[in-house]
Amino acid sequence: MIDNSLITLNENAVENNIAFLKKKLGNKVKISAVVKANAYGHGIEQVVPLFEKNEIEHYSVFYYSEAIRVFDSLSKPATIMVMGWLCETSIRGAITRGIEFFVFNIERLNIAIKYAKELNLKAKIHLEAETGMNRSGLNTTELKNAIAIIKENVDYIEIAGFCTHLAGAESVSNHVRIQSQLKKYKKMLATLEANNLIPRYKHVANSAAAFVYPKARMDLVRIGIMLYGFWSSSEVYVQYINHKSNKIDPLKRILGWHSHIMAIKKVKSGEFIGYGISYLAQTDITTALIPVGYSFGYSRSLSNKGRVLIGGQRRSVIGVVNMNMIIVDISHVNDVKVGDEVVLIGKQGDLEIKVSAFSEISDELNYEILAHLSESIVRKVIKN
């Protein structure tokens, strides 16, 4: 752990977001909390216990190693679903631990059966259908092959789910493609069920689809970004809030990130600051050095553009973002001293630096900025 900065996780915000999602989705729709990419940068080990406190009993990850981290963070049994990559040994491990996983080709189905037989257990699989995203999934012919194989191995396979992923529900420009995906999914589901193979959960929706296409909720939704207090895109947010008389965002951000001033310096007018010549002091200025850089997830694209909060005021990053440091202009901020708090993401007084402000400046998605937050930053759970 490196103590250059601290990520705080607001427990009340977690409670707020889950309560909002449960109210909107109703009690017939199960929420699978997506905690891939270190819980969108928040920290799997810190977030899982908070979700667990709020009765989340289903978790989705991409890698098997993340599944194990979730498994180890739980205090009571819950379902864990691997949507992405597992090597052969991991498939064996997953079956042993009752961890569920996506099956998107025949090779993986055969490997699952091989180890289920060896272990004399059932592999709990989610059959993933290719419905038009053209990324992963069984096409119609492969699904029929899979059905034949499963029917011969009913003692070794449990169909925990039948699923697909939609190609961009957060943007209205994908509407037609998504409608066609939903239609194809229904058709493939009918084929499966006509063979008396009934999946426990039917699921296709991420956060955006759960809100933009209510029909896509089926009986489980895979919610990531909204749990952390963000809308998938401004389009999804505007569509939601447009119909409300009260225009207050019902979601609350969980994550804050702060650091401290490491050194203060006066620089004369006409001098370049930092590497190269990207920043030229136009007057005599005072700078503060902050011990956080791109190796911790403070993107290089915020060079000469980022904003932080110091002394209750918004201040600009000047020069390029270094591997471990940024320089901030603190001219005209009174009474600032070494050790003072610097807010990189979150609130100070009445002001707030939002992750979305980062992404507007740098062209990165909220998702990307969160996922880049280094795992070595200390995380601390706070209340409010």
Ligand SMILES: *Cc1c(COP(=O)(O)O)cnc(C)c1O
């Ligand atoms: C990441 C992911 C999700 C969650 O998406 P959000 O937009 O964060 O809700 C759902 N399903 C799959 C397959 C994913 O990879």
